[in-house]
Amino acid sequence: MSGSALSTEPPILYSKAEFIETDTGNKVSRRATIAGPQNIILGGKTIISSGSIIRGDLRRTGPGHAVVISLGRYCLVGEGCILRPPYKTYRGNFNYYPMKIGDHVHIGANTVVEAANIGNHVEIGKNCVIGKFTFIKDCVKIADNTVIPPNTVIPALSYYAGSPGAFVEDLPESTQENVEAYTKGYYARFQPA
């Protein structure tokens, strides 16, 4: 059975036993290492693939409830990814800072992300290293195997590649719709086998 001709892309199959689906549509793999899940917020319909490590336990010192990592909707955290909040020693105090990731963000496999802030509609490739306290604005595309040094600011609608990551070109104006359609389509195709 080849499926409906209307779906131009093949479905992405996963074994039903591997993923937990929450009521908001998040699909979290059982083989993902989630530390400190009470400090992690997932917007709906986010996929966390197997082998990924999300450190929600590295929170800043202080009373009360803290959000360490927050992900938006229709995000994809690839296999083997590491999401770790950035830390800084300032005037003798050591502290972790919260990491905020926007909607429609796809992070490729085996990428290490320590950025402070990632905007919406961002596409990050495989095997990347995103340094600490990086600010990635909206609609950015980062090529595979890029190394972004710490404290970089990546402006909106840019395409960065290389190591150290440097600006390559501007993305077309329709990037936001394209990425949104791609991430929504990806989630729709992500089906149990």
Add this chain to the structure above:
Amino acid sequence: MAPSVLYHCPCLSTSDIPPPPHLPSSSHSFHPLNTLFFCEECDAVRCNRCVSVEVSSYYCPNCLFEVPSASVRAEKNRCARNCFMCPNCRNTLAAVPADPESGDGRIPAGVAEGPYIMYCNYCRWDSAEIGITFEKPTGLAAQLQKYEDSAPDSLEFDRLKEHFDAFLRTSALAASTSGTHHHSTHHSHSLHTNSITAAASAALARDIPGVGKYNPLARSTTGRGYGKDRSVNKDEMTEYRSRSEIAQTAGAGGGEPDVELMNSLEEVGEVASLEQRWENSWVTPLQTKQLKPIRIPLHSKRSKRCPACTHILIKPEQKSQSVRYKIKLMAANYLPGIVIVLPHMRQLRDELSKRNLGKSVAAQVDEPPPGMVAGNTYEFQLNLTNPLYDPIEVRLSVQRVHVSTAPGGTAEKARRPPFAISLPTAKFPISPFAEAWEYEDDEDMFGVEDDELGIGMGSSLSASVRGGREKDGRARPKTVGVLERKANKTVVGGEVVIGKEAQGNVKFNMLVSYTYRSDDAEGGDLGVHPSKPEIRRFEFYTVVDLGPIISREEARMDL
């Protein structure tokens, strides 16, 4: 190469028939749909190459500060705040306090004073290597200003400017004293104008004899002719002595100091690479240890206009980091999108995905190489999406490739892979775009359920299509013709027969023409009743690339 459909932009050329795709030069006029714009006034497709671009705002890519256009020129298109680039690796520099000299390892709490240096956290270059330190971590640009002012190139430029300035003033004075009196007010004005424009107009008057008549600077010398002007320039120009001997400066091109440098080189890394050097236009530092940090150049947000009617196509918002647009006329909102699917590739990929189930990404088997074996017949499917709010009727036609009879004809023919395409020639409709909740639940039709088709579509359905589908729908699985319709997408099947000795890629130009009924007031300005719907049509060319052809010998070797 995955199969793709690219759209043709005529780019203001007179004929809108695109070049045949087997020519290598044809690739420049075909673009993916998401990079194209559409001008509503001209009813034409525009690409990034033919639009006229103007800058809407400038911003620094590091601090994201929006620089007003007035100060952009003053700051030489660079960021005037603390943004610097490492000369070694082009990464942004951070201002950090220098390590204290004392052997005391502890950092006293709350104290981070001390001289600041710029530090690159990628290649570990720091400004202490060239001896630049700062007192405070902000206002780095101002602190570096004095270094920049005392650089040899800016000093030289200032001296040159003074020299020419003085000369221009004297030549203007000479011209005015020899002229009539009532021009003196003119000249006092021209003296106050920019000395650069005065120099430019004098140069123009010298080179082009006719212009001098209209130039107030030379008007007074018409009586004397232009020889005097020229001789005035030649005689009074004092010789200019440059401040420093060029040949003696290191790095300026092969002088003595350069040779000594090369003699004493120990490793190649000591010499700066070309990319690192050409930031400086005067004396490029030859050694890596002389490279200075560079101010970060500004980026700009651009607005684009149609070249023919200057209608604005893209107008970004004022805020520097906002990705929204005040005006955005993208072709994807006007032209139907086309995606190609090759069913035989999809079958291979489906089997692969079943095998890859549960494996990690690294261990997965890659996709099979795309290609079609020569001598076979393959079917392909075109998935068309209608972006308009009105239903459209589309007709596809393959462009005939003219066989050239030029002397190079036989070579051309050999390069052109022989294949035959069969596509449905009748018009087929595509439903309008609407929100998801407006569609009926089971619109998944396979060409047999024509009753439901009749409900949802309205009057744009042509009887011939319906009749054709009824005939073939139940007999055998169709490959050529409308295969499926759902929401605002239609899948059309076609076949390609590849010749036995074919090589290269299967590429053909396809003309897509569609008609739609527009009910809005656009029809009103023709003088007809504004509410009368009129049928408008539009057509564009595309190039369809189905992928490479695997020759039969290779296929046999693989097996």
